[in-house]
Amino acid sequence: MWSGKYTAVDPSLLLNNIQDNLPHYANYRQQDAQEFMNHFLNLIHDEFSMKTTLITELFYGQLQSTVKCLGCRQTEITKEPFSFLPLSISNYNQKSVLYVKVDGEQRLVSIKVNSSIMFVNDLIDCFLKQHEPKLTRDRIRAVQLVNNVVKDLYDGWQSLRSIREEELAIVEYPEKSVHQKHIWCNFIDHSTNKVFRPPTLLICPNQNCTYLHLSDQIDQLLGHLCSTTNAPASAFHLYWIYRNEMRRTLKVEANTDEDLPSISSIQIAMATEWVDIYKKYYNTNHSTDKSMLASLLTDYFREDYLDGDYHCLKCSKSTVAQHKSYLCLPLPHVFIIQLKRFMYDVNSNEKIDTYISFPLYGLDLNEYTVTDNDNKPENSSSTKYDLIAVSNHTGSLLSGHYTTYAKNTKDENWYLFDDRYVRKLDSDKDIVTKNAYILVYVQKTG
Ligand SMILES: [Zn+2]
Missing domain, CATH: 3.90.70.10 (Cysteine proteinases)
Known part of the structure; x- marks a missing residue:
């Protein structure tokens, strides 16, 4: 056959x-x-x-x-x-969750939990204690991540039983004031427009946002992409999205104080050849992460x-x-x-x-x-x-x-x-x- x-x-x-x-x-x-x-x-x-x-x-x-x-x-x-x-x-008490940081870094983390934890907030508390003791609970959010797209933000009192563990990710939120808001930064393949990694969050003023408000944060993310791939500056294109649908090129050199009205998100587009290198880097890194099966074998x-x-x-x-x-x-x-x-x-x-x-x-x-x-x-x-x-x-x-x-x-x-x-x-x-x-x-x- x-x-x-x-x-x-x-x-x-x-x-x-x-x-x-x-x-x-x-x-x-x-x-x-x-x-x-x-x-x-x-x-x-x-x-x-x-x-x-x-x-x-x-x-x-x-x-x-x-x-x-x-x-x-x-x-x-x-x-x-x-x-x-x-x-x-039955005694296995670790959850393996993708953690996406503000600076672009992403990694699988193992969170040790006891059998009594029931809610998203319990898991976040365990995560903070074990991996980010300097962060507070409002700086972390559990999200539903499917094919690198955030489908849902989980509520702190949501039962963990209702969540598919393979879709659970933890996202770091940058600290902001009341005059600022969070916007997503998505990472797309320039030729296919498909997202190739989980998004991160940026902060911008509630009103009168310009590129200057975002430039340091975007530079940090570009630095992350360059350091993992060695991609040149020409591999990147920046866009800003307004009213959740219209896309415009983000002008970086000229008119940096140009207003970005109703900005809802940012897109960083990377040329396909570098996207492939980036994905390879993270796939191999994740697969060498000790699998839960290996932990069970070690226990045995x-x-x-x-x-x-x-x-x-x-x-x-x-x-x-x-x-x-x-x-x-x-x-x-x-x-x-x-x-x-x-x-x-x-x-x-x-x-x-x-x-x-x-x-x-x-x-x-x-x-x-x-x-x-x-x-x-x-x-x-x-x-x-x-x-x-x-x-x-x-x-x-x-x-x-x-x-x-x-x-x-x-x-x-x-x-x-x-x-x-x-x-x-x-x-x-x-x-x-x-x-x-x-x-x-x-x-x-x-
Ligand atoms: Zn003896």
């Missing part, structure tokens, strides 16, 4: 076969995608009647667990096979203590022990991660909708892998992985729907699989969502 020789495959026979062998799936009840995948892989493995099969070679790795008794310092090492890594997200492999839970044979009693897990070499060719969104306990059953960012390319497992001297990775690429598929779950614990994003490695395109509908995606920018449940990574070769 991937070769392009066939357009579609009818999976009815496969389904019948699965239902014959795993009667559990014979009805049309809600099932868990991760459980099914596990059963399905085991079913194929069992049919080979061999110890090592294609399934174990592709999907299985080994986890090493080291437990050191703090009483007698005895270390116990155990190894067990695994075919997927279940990552807990973090050293912890088994306090009284460990029975040491040498001490012949319950003791405190140090515990740490590692991945063993060779790593599996296919690395499957389950984001544990479904919580079942005595008090409540719930689905966790937290947005977890994860990389499409270059997930590196090196720091979680055992590296003693006789067992080093042959080269660094053997610990690096690219995403090849995501299983998404929408809906609740009781009633939900699965879809899959999968990449065709022949044509390099991503496809959406939604029951009997299959659609090619225009780009890979919508792959990472809060619905992601199972992530399938494939080891990079060469």
Whole structure:
């Protein structure tokens, strides 16, 4: 099918076969995608009647667990096979939000929050304390940012539950007096007129605004664009917008005291070749920002203590022990991660909708892998992985729907699989969502 020789495959026979062998799936009840995948892989493995099969070679790795008794310092090492890594997200309490500053700087910030925060103002308070302790709450606004356009200003008492985290951004407001107002400065590609980055805010007088009132602020923004791209002054054109619709060239050299009546915003247009460099700079910068998935992996492999839970044979009693897990070499060719969104306990059953960012390319497992001297990775690429598929779950614990994003490695395109509908995606920018449940990574070769 991937070769392009066939357009579609009818999976009815496969389904019948699965239902014959795993009667559990014979009805049309809600099932868990991760459980099914596990059963399905085991079913194929069992049919080979061999110890090592294609399934174990592709999907299985080994986890090493080291437990050191703090009483007698005895270390116990155990190894067990695994075919997927279940990552807990219930204690995950960081939000990753884009922060846009007055001087043009933009960066993703991680905001540590506790589970009790409910409103936009709570989040802003956490942000100020952790990232901008010198600013006050009136200097910061949470906005809905979609494709670099501010669609909405969030109210401080708006519930965070009603906000899509991937659309949330924080914008710095410049300090102003009662005689001044804020206006947006938008950044557009000169040939397409499309915005290429989030806007910033400027201040200008309520009345009789001239270029002189804006020049220092605009120079600062041009300085930011130049320093990231090395673009020359000729790459820029300035416009001012009045009554929210009419656009005029902003005259910089001559008549700088010319009045700009009813000014509503400013546009900085940059030539396309420099826009491309700017976007590349920020994309690479953002993607090297540690993903939330990497933080979850760090949590999973973090050293912890088994306090009284460990029975040491040498001490012949319950003791405190140090515990740490590692991945063993060779790593599996296919690395499957389950984001544990479904919580079942005595008090409540719930689905966790937290947005977890994860990389499409270059997930590196090196720091979680055992590296003693006789067992080093042959080269660094053997610990690096690219995403090849995501299983998404929408809906609740009781009633939900699965879809899959999968990449065709022949044509390099991503496809959406939604029951009997299959659609090619225009780009890979919508792959990472809060619905992601199972992530399938494939080891990079060469
Ligand atoms: Zn001991």
